[in-house]
Amino acid sequence: MAWTENGESRFARWQSERGSPPPKTVITTDDRMTADDAYGLACQGMAMLWRSDFQNARQLLIALGTRADRKSAQHLAAIRRSQPGPDTFNRIRQIRAQRARTLGMLLIELDSDYRSALRRAPDVTEACLHAYGPSQGPMVVSLRELTGVIGAYQWASRGIELSALGGRIHPHYGVFAPTRSEYVDLVARAPSPANAAHIDTAIDIGTGTGVLAAVLARRGLRRVIGIDTDPRAIACAIDNIERLGLSNRVQIQHGAFFPDGHASLIVCNPPWVPARPGSPLERGIYDEGCAMLRGFLDGLAAHLTPDGEGWLILSDLAEHLGLRTRETLLQWIDAAGLEVAGRLDTRPNHPRSSDSNDPLQAARRAELTSLWRLKRKRPDPSLT
Ligand SMILES: C[S@@+](CC[C@H](N)C(=O)[O-])C[C@H]1O[C@@H](n2cnc3c(N)ncnc32)[C@H](O)[C@@H]1O
Structure with missing residues (x-):
């Protein structure tokens, strides 16, 4: 990324986890910039590299957020009155993406040790090492992203206590x-498949933090593969x-979908909203x-043993948003040679389901997360 400062050309590596391109126009700025002026520049796509007090930059970021929310409030109110559907959902995503772009215009420079030279700057070295790995030299990053990196490091250090696991997960x-643990409870309390005594291998596809693989191991399964x-x-x-302390039971593998062989229990909690991720962080x-x-x-x-079960964890939010129907899901299950052996439902305790300003509130209030117990279809005896 390039900019001019005190008459000199300057360069630094551009860091954006969202994959945003480096801003074309960059000015250096400081405490003298008013929030209204900064917001006006940000809306025009002008990036501002902050050169004074770090904590004041944080205050400015909050002020930019307030202005962006004020601007989108009318659009969102109109959306709340309209029928839920793909268009409505896409419109909300556009408004949010625009907000993210605007707030991403306030920039911070970090040196090759991830240190900021700004007054009252916190020590972000450990947080940046955690998120980005070893430094590749001086860089410029949006304060919005850096705030996320700091927050993520706090979550990772503290961990999330999960009663279903009897332990903490460090994301x-x-x-x-x-963070919404209801689906973890579903996996902890689902009845064991009838052949549980013979289960030698369970698989957790899309293991993420490893949380479901750990729950399966804590349920007594002797060998779990998380992929x-x-x-x-x-x-x-x-x-x-x-x-x-579960390394003797749980093996973590890099790969897509199913490892070779068969398993008696295969668990999968796929992403639940059928739309293109706005950034790798949304995958x-x-x-x-x-x-x-x-x-x-x-x-x-093809990967289940004859009596084995697949546990699909899936929220029905997509159905309430008009992005997928229940019939389609059932058709896909049937066409895959599977039948539903049972289903456990839970109502997610989403903090925003009681937020009347959230344009998706109605869909969130109606949302159910289910654990679908799937088995291989039995051959029709009349055909044998
Ligand atoms: C919603 S997260 C679930 C994570 C974890 N199982 C949980 O329940 O918290 C979905 C995970 O699937 C992974 N993933 C996406 N496509 C995959 C694929 N084809 N094979 C394996 N994992 C995949 C993603 O990287 C992500 O970690």
Whole structure:
């Protein structure tokens, strides 16, 4: 990223986890900039590299957020009055993406040790090492992203206590975190498949932090394989499994979908919203074209032992948003040679379901998360 400062050309590496391109126009700025002026510049796509007190930059970021929310309030109110559907959902995502772009215009420079020279700057070295790995030299990052990195490091250090696990899960940066734990409870309390005594291997597809693999091991399963495509998830799952003392039962593998062979229990909690992720950080939520959901369903029968069960954990939010129907899901299950042996439901305790300003409030209030117990279809005896 390039800018001019005191008449000199300056360069630094541009860091954006969202994959945003480096801003084309950058000015240096400080405490003399008013929030209204900063907001006006940010809306025009002008990036501001902050050169005075760090805590004042934080205050300015909050002020930019307030202005962006004020601007989008009218649009969101109109959306709340309209019928839920793909258009409504896409419109809300556009408004949120625009907000993220605007707030991303306030920038901070860090040196090659991830230190900021700004007055009252916190020590962000450990947080940046956790999120980005070893430094590759001086860089510029949006204060919005840096705030997320700091918050993620606090979550990772503290961990999330899960009663269903009897322990804590430490989510790494960018890895889907079990902050809404109801689905973990479902996996902890689902009845064991009838052949449980003979289960030698269970698989957790898309293991993320390793939380469900750990729950299965704590349920007494002797061998659990957790698999994920994301290297960050792999490192995170290995870390959690070691912390929980389960390394002798749980093996974490890098890969997509099913490892070779058969298993008596295969669990999968795919991202539940069928839409394109806005950034790599959203890959735990958005499943474009239901690729992971369908990949799991289509491969399940071929990897289950004859009496085995597949446990699909899936929220029905997509149905309430008009992005997928229940009939379609049932058709996919049937076409994959599977039948539903049972279902356990839970109502997610989402903090925003009681937020009347949330344009998705109605859908969130109606949302159910289910554990679908799937088995291979039995051959029709009349045909044999
Ligand atoms: C919603 S997160 C679930 C994480 C964890 N199982 C949990 O329940 O908290 C989905 C995970 O699936 C992973 N994933 C996406 N596509 C995959 C695939 N084809 N094979 C394996 N893992 C995949 C993502 O990297 C992500 O970690």
